[in-house]
Amino acid sequence: MLADPRVKDVGEIRTRFLFDIVVDLDAPLDFGRGPVGRRVLYGAAGGAFEGPELRGEVLPGGGDWALFRPDRAMHLDVRLTLRTDDGALLHMTYGGRYTTPPELRAEMADPAGRHRVDPSRYYFRTNPLFETGAERYAWLNDAVCVGTGYLVEGGIAYRVSRVV
Template sequence: MKDPRVKSFGPITTAHLFDIVIDLEPRLEIGEGPLGRRILFGAAGGTFEGPKLHGEVLAGGGDWALFRPDGAMALDVRLTLRTHDGALVQMTYGGRWITPPELRADIADPVRRYQVDPNSYYFRTNPLFETGAKQYAWLNDIVCVGMGYLVEGGIAYKVAQVV
C-alpha cells in the first residue's frame, strides 16, 4: 500500500550546465587499503564549456578513486575551475563507475579504452560547487548530475543542473 504522505509533483528534470574535459597526470598508486585499492588521478588542466559559463580546469585537483573489491570505482573528486572572466569555482563530486566484467579488459587497454561505448558502462557523478564570485553565486545553490566517459589524455563529463 502506498504511503499517503508521498506526494506527486512531477518528474525530476535537468538542464545542461556544461561539458568538461579534465586532462590527467600519470596516476599514483596509493595501494591496497582496508576499503580497496586507492589511486590518485591528478588533474593536469582542462576546459569546460556551457551556455552560462566556460573556462579552464586548473592543475592541482584530482580524483582519489577507490577501486572496491567488487570491481566498482568510487570517485572522490576536488577540482578548481577558472571562468573566462577570472572567477574561481570549487567543484567537488562523488560518484560511481561500474564497468561490466566483460568490458574491463578493454577499459584497461590503453588503445581500446577510447573505443568503448560510454553507454555500455555506468559512470555517474553528483557535482556541487562553491564560489565567492558574485556573478556565479547561483552555483552555490544548485545540485548537478554528470555522466562520464574516457577521452584521450583524461576524462570528460556532461554535467546537468537539476532544476
C-alpha cells in the same frame, strides 16, 4: 506510488544542460590496497569546460582520489578548481560511481584504446556541487547537478546538467 497518505506527487526530476568538461589527467598514483579497497589518485593536469552560462579552464592540482572496491567498481572522490573565462574561481566537488561489466574489463584495461569504448557500455555517473565567492556565479552555490562521464584520450569528460 507508496500507499502512505503523506507521500505526494512532486513530479519528475528535470535537468538543464550546464556544461561539457574535459579533464586532462596526470599519470595515476596507486596507493595500493588498504582496509577499504585500492586507492588511486588521478591528478588533474588541466582541461576546459564550456556551456551556455559559463566557460573556462580546469586548473592543475585537483584530482580524483578514487577507491576501487573488491568487485572493481570505482567510487569517485573528486575536487577540481575551475577558472571561468572572466577570472572567477569555482570549487567543484563530486562523488559518483564508475562500473564496467566483466566482458569489458580487458578492453578497458588497455590505456591506449579504452577511450574508444562506447560510453553506453559502462556506467559512469557523478553528482557535482560548486562553491564560489564570485557574485556572478553565486547561483552555483545552491545548485545540485548530475553528470555522465566517459573516457577520452588523455583524460575524462563529463556532460554536466543542473537539476531544476
